[in-house]
Amino acid sequence: MKNNRSNKKNNRVYVNRDIRAREVRCLNKDNDNIGVVALDEAIKMAEKDNLDLIQLSSSNDGIPICKIVNYGKYKFELSKREKERNRKQRESIVKQKEIKFRPNTDINDLQTKARMASKFISEGCRVRVCIAFKGREMSYKFLAEDKFEEFLNCMDVAVNILNEPTMDGKTMVALLAAANKKPSKEQRAS
Numbered sequence: 001m002k003n004n005r006s007n008k009k010n011n012r013v014y015v016n017r018d019i020r021a022r023e024v025r026c027l028n029k030d031n032d033n034i035g036v037v038a039l040d041e042a043i044k045m046a047e048k049d050n051l052d053l054i055q056l057s058s059s060n061d062g063i064p065i066c067k068i069v070n071y072g073k074y075k076f077e078l079s080k081r082e083k084e085r086n087r088k089q090r091e092s093i094v095k096q097k098e099i100k101f102r103p104n105t106d107i108n109d110l111q112t113k114a115r116m117a118s119k120f121i122s123e124g125c126r127v128r129v130c131i132a133f134k135g136r137e138m139s140y141k142f143l144a145e146d147k148f149e150e151f152l153n154c155m156d157v158a159v160n161i162l163n164e165p166t167m168d169g170k171t172m173v174a175l176l177a178a179a180n181k182k183p184s185k186e187q188r189a190s
Helices: 039-048 071-092 107-122 135-154 185-189
Strands: 023-027 033-038 052-057 065-069 096-101 126-132 159-168 171-178
Touching: 023 039, 023 052, 033 039, 039 052, 039 065, 052 071, 065 071, 096 107, 107 126, 107 135, 107 171, 126 135, 126 159, 135 159, 135 171
Parallel strands: 023 065, 096 126
Antiparallel strands: 023 033, 052 065, 126 171, 159 171
16 A cells, blocks of 8 residues: 555645754745844744744755744635635536437437436536447447437537547447537538
8 A cells, every 4th residue: 555645745834943944034924035044033033023933945045935924824824725726626627427318219308318418518517428329229320310410409508519429339429518509400510
């Protein structure tokens, strides 16, 4: 079993006496540059204001950059930014739903599946339409193309065909997404 700790990024924050340097480039609580000072002197300045000295980053010249702040507030702000970034990342993912039917599916069942697909598309999802073949149905692929056209005509919302129907083994697959307006039959045929 692998050790997950080695895979994670080192998020350790060095505070006060944990900082391993003799001199630090120090910023005060107002982000004003104090300059390069001894570590003990920087810690005393922080303690004078009842704050902490936190190492922000280590620089190439060996003198780490530190800031005088309230450590609790600093950790809270970091976690808040991390949650916000994760939320934005989750929202940016486009969900994909799948609708599956056969070439001999009846019109009522097809309309029900088209309503579900319309609902998914109106929610902002992409819809993968799969028409599954069994046995001798493979020799009647033209029926599946007609059934796909029927399916598109049953939909309530305007759709954009991202991937035209193609055969993937014993399944015909197409990918649909929301469009600005519903295209006419002539536009879909081209």
